[in-house]
Amino acid sequence: MLDTRELGRRAGSMREESLVRSAPEGIGIMSIGVPPGSEVELDLRLESVIEGVLVSGTARVQLTGECSRCLDPVSDELEVDIQELYVYEETDHRGRPVRTDSLEGEDEDEQRHLVGDYLDLEPVLRDAVVLDLPLAPVCRDDCPGLCPQCGFRLEDDPKHGHDVIDPRWAALGALADETSSARTNAPSTDDQQEED
Ligand SMILES: [Zn+2]
Ligand SMILES: [Zn+2]
Incomplete structure (x- = not known):
C-alpha cells in the first residue's frame, strides 16, 4: 500500500x-x-x-x-x-x-x-x-544440462559418454543378420549386391 x-x-x-x-x-x-x-x-x-x-x-x-x-x-x-x-x-x-x-x-x-x-x-x-519471467531459466546460456541417459551433470565432465550400445543400433544389427541369412537362401543377382 x-x-x-x-x-x-x-x-x-x-x-x-x-x-x-x-x-x-x-x-x-x-x-x-x-x-x-x-x-x-x-x-x-x-x-x-x-x-x-x-x-x-x-x-x-x-x-x-x-x-x-x-x-x-x-x-x-x-x-x-x-x-x-x-x-x-x-x-x-x-x-x-x-x-x-x-x-x-x-x-x-x-x-x-x-x-x-x-x-x-x-x-x-x-x-x-x-x-x-523467463519460462525456461538457465544458469548460463551454454549450460550443457544433464546426460539424457543417466542424469550426469555434463558440465562436470565434458567427455562423459556411454559405451553401451544404443538399443536402436542393436536392433539394426539384428536386422542386418536377418538380411544376410535371407540372402544366402535366396538366389542372389548382381543387382541386389550393388544395392548393398
Ligand atoms: Zn544449468
Ligand atoms: Zn550419462
Whole structure:
C-alpha cells in the first residue's frame, strides 16, 4: 500500500519516490520467482491527474529458481516497468466513498482504484514481474544440462559418454543378420549386391 496523501488531489502535482519494500508471497511461476520477503526496490513517479493517480516507474526484484537444463539453483535480478492509473473512489455528495459491487466486479481487471488515499501496488507488481519471467531459466546460456541417459551433470565432465550400445543400433544389427541369412537362401543377382 502506498500513501498518496502528500501528493494531494490537485491535478498536476507530482512526486517521486524511491522505496524498498519486502516482496509478498507468490510472485512467480514453477521454475522461477521472487523469494517472499526479499527486497523490492521501487523508483516511482506519482502524478495527480483528474481521474486519480498515475503511477509510473520501475521495480527491481530478486529472482531465485532452478536451471531448466541442469537443475542447479539460479538467482537473478529483474527490472520491470510499471505504469498504472489508479482512479479515485466515487464519493457521494458528503464525500463518502460509494462502493457499487457490480461495478467493482465488472472492471476489476482493467481499472484499479485508490482505497481512500492509498493505492495497492502489489497486483500491478505481480502482473509486471510474472509477464517478464523467463519460462525456461538457465544458469548460463551454454549450460550443457544433464546426460539424457543417466542424469550426469555434463558440465562436470565434458567427455562423459556411454559405451553401451544404443538399443536402436542393436536392433539394426539384428536386422542386418536377418538380411544376410535371407540372402544366402535366396538366389542372389548382381543387382541386389550393388544395392548393398
Ligand atoms: Zn544449468
Ligand atoms: Zn550419462
